[in-house]
Amino acid sequence: MERARDGINDARTTIIGAGWAGISAAHSLLAQGVPPNLITIFERAPHPGGRAFSFDDEKQGLTFDNGQHVLLGCCDQFADLLSQLGIRDAYRLQPLLHIPVYCDGAWGRLSSKRLAGALHLLPGLLTYAHLRPLERVRALRVAPQFLRPDVDALDGISFGDWLRQNGQTDRAIGRLWDLVGTAVLNGHADEVSAALALESFRMGVVAGWQQARLGLFTRPLGDLAAEAITKLQGLGVEIRFNTAVTELQVRESRVTGVRLRGGDVHPAETVIAAVPHDALVRMLPSGLRDDEDFARLASLTWSPILNAFVLYDRPVMGQDVFASMELGGMFVFNRASLLGLPQYEGRWLSVSISAAHTYRGLGADELAMQIRSALAAALPQARAAQVETCKLVWQPHATFLASPGSSSARANPTTSVKGLFVAGDWTNTGWPASLEGAVRSGIAAAEARLGHKLPLTS
Structure with missing residues (x-):
């Protein structure tokens, strides 16, 4: 771990939430020399992981995840965090993207080849059985537009409208773009922002065959989060489970601590709120909820x-x-x-x-x-x-839901309250809601907390 170089690392930091955003923030602070005894994580649940946790079924003797998460080869920061924490055998990447697709009684497949850049998609699209020949040609024609999307100009329209404007039929949208896009963005093409959809396809599909590979978890998600938390505890970070934060304490536009369920106040000079957007709003003193930084969160659904x-x-x-x-x-x-x-x-x-x-x-x-x-x-x-x-x-x-226009509602890590920073996959990461987005948000919050940019390794 890097040694502290200035006084900013001597301030106490409270992290609210032991999901992957909070885990990432704590690890990033430690890596930049913040002493572990100055970091406390509060988690309301009895387990870590946030919205990526596991539970046991005693009757069947099986461990269930609360949802089936996946990675792509482009998720380098989540992979790097696992590596730095010494968490092994967490997932395996496909050698090449290969997803069989069932539709109307027949099978096709989405696949790639080891070809440079977007060319890796060419053979798979040319042979994708669920599109007609002309639909395949039109899909190939539109693919280069994913390379340099005008994010600002496209955030206000839906992905579905953009696809239709670019020659894609409703049939092709359903059998190709929406099938993949809904899994990535958790919203159908007519529900999500064209800007985030195009950027997501660019990063995760079009950029190259390595980035497009599907990563499949080989261990329960709860085990990975528990191992990460154990590593942080071993380094000296204090983590309190079953401890809900009910209110942020703010005086003269500066955070001073957090109020816990039961009424106790925990002093804190800096706070990283790694919680969902609506949970953050509930924690704010009532006078701050109309602040521009926080009022726009109400538009996120x-x-x-x-x-x-x-x-x-x-x-x-x-x-x-x-x-x-x-x-x-x-x-x-x-x-x-x-x-x-x-x-x-x-x-x-x-x-x-x-x-x-x-x-x-x-x-x-x-x-x-x-x-x-x-x-x-x-x-x-x-x-x-x-x-x-x-x-x-x-x-x-x-x-x-990354609906059209939602980009402006996604918060930056800094806020109008001095000492208060935010993290979570819903923040302004440039990524869809994902484990990768959560980890990147934690890095960004730690960067903002320390006042300098942290290096992103790949």
């Missing part, structure tokens, strides 16, 4: 994700992952294969349905039936198999 964990009585799936156009678009993962559980190989699947507003009003039995039917449509072996368990996990507040 949530988008839900529906997850299902399905256990069959026999193997039904051979590949690691596939996408399906059933239920408006879903991704299916061979969870037992990824976690290395041979007794459940091909039997234990996880299903992720992003932007799942449509299904919020349905009962659990109806949802389970629709998901089983969608799996049976794509997997012939599932049609005769018995379902032993179908566990639904809703994330009603999975991510913020």
Whole structure:
């Protein structure tokens, strides 16, 4: 760890939230020489990880994640944080992007080759079975426009409108752009900002074959967060679980501490609030909620994700992952294969349905039936198999919705309150809501707290 070089590192810092934004902020402060005894993390839950945690099912003896997260090869800062914390065997990257896609009773695939830049997509798009020949040509024609998107000009229109303006049919949008974009942005093409969509495709798909590879987690997410927190504790950082912050203490536009549930006040000269945007607003003194920095947060809304964990009585799936156009678009993962559980190989699947507003009003039995039917449509072996368990996990507040115009509502790490900094995947990272965005936000908050730019390694 680098030694402290100036007085700014001598101030006490409180971090609210032990999700990946808070973990990243604490690690970045330590790396820049802030003494660990001056860092305290408060977490309201009994576990770390924020919106990426795990829980056990004692009846089945299985560990569930609250949602099936994935990485892309471009997620270098999350990978670097894991490496620096000594967390191994967390995920594996595909050698090349390869996602089988089921649609209307037939299979296609999204894939790439080891070709320079955007050319890696050329063979896969030319042979993508779910588009007509002319739709493939039009997709190839529009791809170069992802390389240099005019983010400021495009934030006010939807991705769907931009695609139509550039010759993409509704059929092509649904079978290609929306299938991928919804999984990345947790919003359908007509719901999300064209600017963030194009920038996300640029970083994660168009930039090169290495960046586009899918990263699949090989350990439960909760284990990774717990190991990260244990490493921070071993370095001397104080972490208090089951400790909710109810209010930020502010005097003369300067943060002075945080009030905890129960009434105790913890003094703090600087605070990094690594919490969701609506939680931050609730913590503010009432007089600050109309401040320009915070009032705009009210325009950020949530988008839900529906997850299902399905256990069959026999193997039904051979590949690691596939996408399906059933239920408006879903991704299916061979969870037992990824976690290395041979007794459940091909039997234990996880299903992720992003932007799942449509299904919020349905009962659990109806949802389970629709998901089983969608799996049976794509997997012939599932049609005769018995379902032993179908566990639904809703994330009603999975991510913020990157709607057109939302860029202006995403907060910078500094605020109008001296000593108060913010982090979280909803902040102005330039990335969609993701683990990578959370880690980058923690680095940015630590950078702002220290008053100088931290190096980003790759």
